[in-house]
Amino acid sequence: MVSRRQMVAIGLATASVAMGGGAWAQAYPNKIIKLQVPFAPGGTTDIIARVMSDSLGKALGQSMVVENKAGGGGVVGATELARTPADGYVLGMATVSTTAANPAINDKIPYNTLTDFTPIINIAATPNVIAVHPSFPAKDYKSFVAELKKNPGKYSYSSSGTGGIGHLQTELFKSLTNTFITHIPYRGAGPALNDTVGGQVPIIFDNLPSALPHIKSGRLIAIVVAAPQRLAVLPDVPTFKEVGLEPVNRMAYYGLIGPKGLPQDVVDKVYNATKQALTDPAVKKRIEDTGSLIVGNTPAEFTAQIKAEFEVYKEVVAKQKLKLE
Template sequence: MTTSTHHRTFLTGRRKALAVLASLAAGTAVLPGAAFAQAYPTKPVTIVVPFSAGGTTDILARLVGQYLSTELGQPVVVENKAGAGGNIGGQYAAKAAADGYTLFMGTVGTQAINASLYKKMPFDPIKDFAPLTRVANVPNLLVANPQQPFKTVPEMIAYAKANPGKINFGSPGNGASPHLSGELFNSMAKVELTHIPYKGSAPAVTDLLGNQIAIMFDNMPSVIPHVRSGKLRAIAITTAKRSPELPDVPTIAEAGVPGYEAMSWFGLLAPAATPKPVLDKLSGALAKVLANPEVKKKIADQGGEPVNETPAQFAAFIKSESAKWGKVVKSSGASLD
């Protein structure tokens, strides 16, 4: 074999080897995503809760996590990262590895209110997350101290218009869903209720029971025991439909403010870059969990309304809620650093 022939044979062999390597590389570029999703999950999955243990967000995350663990065949653990209205937990989950092992229990606050309320956000609620499904809606209840001179929404509006600024309403804090439920009522009913923020729901309810404040919009689980005992008067519910827990209490919309709807809601999301096959596996598992009659009953027992929707439906819902609450925050003048 001449030197030139040997050189040509070497080059041909080298090209073939490179072609094989290139095809292998192309194959491995495609395979890991599918293979990873097929194997997923191979270790525990964490749900980040942006509030402290014991609250509604935490209760729902632990409930869903328990049943999701059965569907996925791996433990699901809850990690509480509270602070800054949910922004600390939101930032942590948004920046986590996008591999399906870190999920986030988002709320109306973290996903729809905070971006308008806080001057600086450590994450983008829309761009940094891939929505999986809403888990539950929790109504807010408009309650009054029984000594107040009104029993219905029209009576309260008439009293508020005759006495501007005299009705004060408490909330668990600036920017919380109950606060903005009151601001939305102000703008839609064209009244001037005076907001009194508290550090949490419990001290606000205590002052309401003592008639230090007149009314309150609050998550139903916090006030329903006092309504049932007769210590507080339920005037109306903030959701579009009546609650099975209090079927005789009208919605604010049907009681005199057409189109009014406000609620707390909770849903699961993953970091935005999570591979689609993994997201599909998660949303499929969650659909089974949320269709489970036991899970639905346990959510209802908390005063919540179970929700089971597709990622696309949840994404569209978040965008509509962001626009709605952005307007409410702007008109209320609320702002936090």
């Protein structure tokens, strides 16, 4: 039989544990935070993550390390994030590929993009670009399309992976222009860029931040961009809208997400720290120098944006009858 003194001791111990748990939760973060990139190093997602990690870690008062989990057009990393404990110590980079394009075309993806994540903030929006190796016979949009029509099946294009935004938007481009190019998927934009710059693949659909240095150096030639208007860094390159392909004229997003059920206080801390990091002139300049636009929307706005983008790509897949290769 439990004595009164023992009952009091048990009660005090229980209260102590409860208070300790509360103090632990309030102390977030009290250890290193991993920022997971679902692609190989060198692509735009990796660039944005690494630009943000130092300042974001400082704003949170903890070290933040970038970890690359490549494969499946971002699906491998996104799946791992969805299965991670929702304690805020593993966060992920969300892209159109992982939260909209891939889920729209692949019904076997092992996560639900609308219910298995906690959206926190969209950091930046980036233009997309079709670019070619300098050895490609065409150097502008009109002659590019003419060359593809003249030689169906002769050329191939690289992308960050099957089902990713580069794959889906290029397939949409092919459908709208009645052209045929063979898809060569990679484990991220970095490896895809390396092979295109090296001449192994003549065409790439990529996000502008990772492609721009190669375009500026003349190792790639920009043909057409997805952006609201012509870009100051590429004034002579038309937008998809200008050439009559408005459905392809969609920018990419790069945001922070966590697993579903991320505590609200963790969401608030990461959101506020990200907003603070984005006020750092050095961070802002590094992101904008890539051709990206700072967004910094709220968790609710980013949630709505992901849902809207997913619906757009579901409609694209249905209308264009797109299937995985």
